[in-house]
Amino acid sequence: MDTPLVRKLQRFARLSSGEKQALNEAARLNVRRIGPREDIIREGERPDQVNLILSGWACRYKQLEDGRRQIIAILLPGDLCDTHAFVMPEMDHSIGTLSVVTVAEIDRDALTTITEQHPxxxxxxxxxxxxxxxxxxxxxxxxxxRTATERLGHLFCELFLRxxxxxxxxxxxxxxxxxQVDLADALGLSNVHVNRxxxxxxxxxLVTLRGRLLTIPDLPALKTASLFNPNYLHLDRIGRHLDATDE
Amino acid sequence: MDTPLVRKLQRFARLSSGEKQALNEAARLNVRRIGPREDIIREGERPDQVNLILSGWACRYKQLEDGRRQIIAILLPGDLCDTHAFVMPEMDHSIGTLSVVTVAEIDRDALTTITEQHPxxxxxxxxxxxxxxxxxxxxxxxxxxRTATERLGHLFCELFLRxxxxxxxxxxxxxxxxxQVDLADALGLSNVHVNRxxxxxxxxxLVTLRGRLLTIPDLPALKTASLFNPNYLHLDRIGRHLDATDE
DNA sequence: CGCTACGTTGAGTGGCATCAAGCGCGGTGG
DNA sequence: CCACCGCGCTTGATGCCACTCAACGTAGCG
Structure with missing residues (x-):
């Protein structure tokens, strides 16, 4: 079974089985389990490994001095947290969990080795x-x-497609x-308004939400209601650039 | 005289004179002058060269079907417009000028050659x-x-430092x-409110604005009023990683 | 079984949008 | 040289979208 990272990358490049294996192995070495509402890395820290989300949801966020918090990005399984660490030493934002999360800590050098061997x-x-x-x-x-309604609908479309x-x-x-508090912080709204x-x-x-399960019965309808255009996700084409002649 | 790109990059890496020269020459080959309020590239196009702003201001923007426009980023001299073109074929947003702009069109292959020779x-x-x-x-x-006032002050701080x-x-x-209309589209406000x-x-x-000249008499004051923390610009340190032994 | 976290609902307020009109200035053409 | 025009800036009036404050319901959990 491939890790979510490999599943995602395959949308872009046809990876050889060797490449997949290398990535999958790296993602299974140092697995850590983290509870909800905890920090993975904090602003100002200098990570020397890359964190890969294996399951659960996390987020990038920034907090202003007076407590206002903005969630900058939502990280899903298969997302890498801090690749910029290769160039920028210091985190300018924090990464925290939203749910229970399992992450793989991938050693910086290990990743470098993989990329050097596999362009x-x-x-x-x-x-x-x-x-x-x-x-x-x-x-x-x-x-x-976008208005509050469009905003929330748009976010749901994005998350579902990702x-x-x-x-x-x-x-x-x-x-x-x-x-809903987290949704509010991601959308720049209050939790009360998100609820409404x-x-x-x-x-x-347009949506149903029972427990922690989101259902979008009519995705096209939600898309038009939210002015959603999926082009920015760049999911449509398997990479023509990069074809693996499976070795 | 170095081009603004070189001036900027030097904040991060000590470039050798040869590297500077290579970049400067590439930036002087195909220079184009564009009037204000024109598009440099439009969403959906597939650029095969990289545009470098030499003078004037431009912006990334997206427009919703109903006309609402969001300016996503402001591009200043020294900024590269479309480096992602190397990996992503199709633009998912447009780039347009705000003022009169001169840009250098750098050939994709030319840039590749430079980077191959100069890690x-x-x-x-x-x-x-x-x-x-x-x-x-x-x-x-x-x-x-941020509130409208903080937002505008924050933007001014950023633009000034950049x-x-x-x-x-x-x-x-x-x-x-x-x-002011452009400022409004960049901040998600109405032009009327920006004015106020x-x-x-x-x-x-905190600021004075005469003609097209912005003056910030007391930058620290504007920073605190806007909850501005410059860390995200990563301007503070000249790169230790990368020291040129000037050949 | 009480605690806590999350979701829900109501009332009141305010920040910012919208609409509309007037101002100042530089550019252009008669 | 001046009238005209258009664009950007400014100001006022009005209204709504979303915030705040506050309380209550509900479900999971130690």
């Missing part, structure tokens, strides 16, 4: 970070321009292991 | 893009959590070749 992996990881910044740009648009990209959806449903907007989406039949 | 340049360019995404993260925080990093400030002042908030900043003596 396709290097390319695929580069693609991974570029998609991450494309998502970041879309969040700016989301918070800056979960599907790592095979963690079940038909029209996926896990949503995150509180959520009810509106439910009333319109 | 320090590769590293420095990587740093450049990482700073870009760090700025993007901070914009998310800015729009998501201009200073490429030696385009004059004491406490720098050019601000951008309209601007007056508030002026009344408090």
């Amino acid at each position: 396709r992996v290097t390319q695929a990881l580069w693609w991974e970070t570029l998609v991450g910044t494309a998502v970041q740009r879309e969040w700016t648009v989301n918070i800056g321009q 979960m599907r990209a790592v095979d963690l959806t079940d038909g029209p449903s996926c896990e949503l292991p995150i509180t 907007v959520l009810q509106e989406l439910r009333a319109n039949g | 320090r340049v590769t590293q420095a360019l990587w740093w450049e893009t990482l700073v870009g995404t760090a700025v993007q993260r901070e914009w998310t925080v800015n729009i998501g959590q 201009m200073r990093a490429v030696d385009l400030t004059d004491g406490p002042s720098c050019e601000l070749p951008i309209t 908030v601007l007056q508030e900043l002026r009344a408090n003596g």
Whole structure:
């Protein structure tokens, strides 16, 4: 069974079985289990390994002096937390868990070795970070321009599609292991308002939410209601650049 | 005289004179002059060269179907527009000018040649893009959590420091070749409200704005008023990693 | 069985948007 | 040289979207 990272990277590059194996092994070496609402890395720290989410949800966030918190990005299984550590020594934001999370700590040097041996992996990881910044740009648009309802709907579309990209959806449903307070901090809204907007989406039949399970019965409808355009996720094409002649 | 790109990169890596020369020459080959309010690249296009801003201001932006526009990033002299084109074929956003702009079109292959010959340049360019995404993260925080006044003050701090990093400030002042409408689209506010908030900043003596010249008489004061922490710009240290033994 | 965390609901408020009109200035053409 | 025009800035009036404060319901858990 491939790790979510490999499942995701395969959308971009056709990895050879050797490449997959190298990545999968690295992701199984130092696995750590972390409870919800804990920090993985804090602003100011200098990590010397890369954290890979294997299961559960985490987030990047920044906190202002007066306590206001903005969740900057939501990290799903298959997401790498701190690849920038290779170039930038000091974290300018924190990473914390939202749910129970298992992460693999991948040694910096181990990852370097893999990328040196497998240029396709290097390319695929580069693609991974570029998609991450494309998502970041879309969040700016989301918070800056969309109404509260559109914002929440847009976020649901994104999360659902990203979960599907790592095979963690079940038909029209996926896990949503995150509180309304966290949603609020991600969207720049208050938790009270998130609650009301959520009810509106439910009333319109655009989503249902039972327990921690999100269901989107009519994804196209939610997309149009949220002005959602999936192009920024760059999921559509398997990489033509990089074809593995499986050795 | 070095181009702004070299001036900026030197904050991170001590480049040899040969490296500087290579970059400067590439930036002087195909120079183009563009009027204000024009597009450099549009969403959906597939650029095969990299655009480098030499003078003037540009922006990344996205437009929703109903016309709402969000400026995602402001590009200053020394900024590269579309390095992701190396990995992602299709633009998921547009780049347009704010003022009159001169850009250098750098051929993709030419840049590849430079980076292959000069690993320090590769590293420095990587740093450049990482700073870009760090700025993007901070914009998310800015729009998501700060009040209108803090938002505008924060943006002014950032732009001033980034201009200073490429030696385009004059004491406490720098050019601000951008309209209030553009500021509004960058901050997720209406132009009317930007105008009022601007007056508030002026009344408090935090900024003065005459013609297209921004002056920040007391930068520390504006910083605290805006909850500004410059760490995300990663300007503080000249790279220790990468020292040129000038050949 | 009480505690805590999360979700829900109501009332009141305010920040910021929208609409609309007027101002100042530089550019252009008669 | 001046009238005209357009663009960007400014100001006022009005209204709504979303925030704050506060209380209560509910479910999981030690």
